[in-house]
Amino acid sequence: MVAVLQPRVELRPMRRDDLDAVHEVEAASYPFPWTRGVFADCLRMGYCCRVAAVDGDLAGYMILSAGAGEAHLLNLCVAPAMRGAGIARVLLDGALVEARLLRTGRLFLEVRPSNARAVELYRRNGFRTIGKRPGYYPAEGGREDALVMVRHLDAARSGAPAR
Numbered sequence: 001m002v003a004v005l006q007p008r009v010e011l012r013p014m015r016r017d018d019l020d021a022v023h024e025v026e027a028a029s030y031p032f033p034w035t036r037g038v039f040a041d042c043l044r045m046g047y048c049c050r051v052a053a054v055d056g057d058l059a060g061y062m063i064l065s066a067g068a069g070e071a072h073l074l075n076l077c078v079a080p081a082m083r084g085a086g087i088a089r090v091l092l093d094g095a096l097v098e099a100r101l102l103r104t105g106r107l108f109l110e111v112r113p114s115n116a117r118a119v120e121l122y123r124r125n126g127f128r129t130i131g132k133r134p135g136y137y138p139a140e141g142g143r144e145d146a147l148v149m150v151r152h153l154d155a156a157r158s159g160a161p162a163r
Contacts, residue, residue, distance in 0.1 A: 009090045014049035014061060016040070021058040022051065025079045032138040034075065039063075047074070048098045052087050062091040064098055064107075071099035073109040076118075088121055096125075100153050107153060110146035112137055119147065127151045 014022065023036040042049050048064040060078035064071055073095050078087045099107045110133060111118050127149040136146035 008054065009059065009087055010053045011050055011090055011094045012053065014039075014043060014051045016043060018051050018058060018061075019043075022061050025058065025060065025077055026075075028080055029077050031140065042074070048095075048102070050091065050094050050098070052078075052091050052094075054082065054085075054087070059085075060087045060091055062095050064095050066099065066102040066104050069103070069105050071095075071102060071104040071107045073107060076109075083117075088118070089125075092121065092125055096151070096153070105153055107151045109149050110136060111149060112144055113147055114144065122149050122151075125151070 019036055019039050022039050023033070026033040026039075039049075042063050048062075048066070050062050050064075051058055052060040058079070059082040060076070062076040063074040065074055066072070073092075076088065076091050076095065078091070096107065107127075109122065109127070111122060113119065128151075129147050130150050131148040133146040133148060135143035137144040
């Protein structure tokens, strides 16, 4: 039997000194990335901003907003070189914990239908598609729709086990 070691992932609050690294990951991941200023604004506004670090290096991040009893996962991204190591799952689990701590009943998100790995991650973790936002994302040669997904944080309604 061969043991495969998973990286030790630390999930911690995002700090201002993370912004350059966060923006680097964003720019390496998307053709139409958020600006560094958008991330700075999320911190300034008090959104739940978390980073995942592996051996001290930033491997990914998530941004969550909450209000009126609902949470919205605004951004979840993993550095291209770190994909497939379970970091997105750690970030998503962190978002679910934070949403519960904020006493929200549902967690919403938008995702590109073309991002099959992300769509599958969300589905495997109890999210279901409830709609579509036409032309939501900028895309090469036009716009791409977004799937709107939700997970009820009450285990009885979510169809997924509570964590």
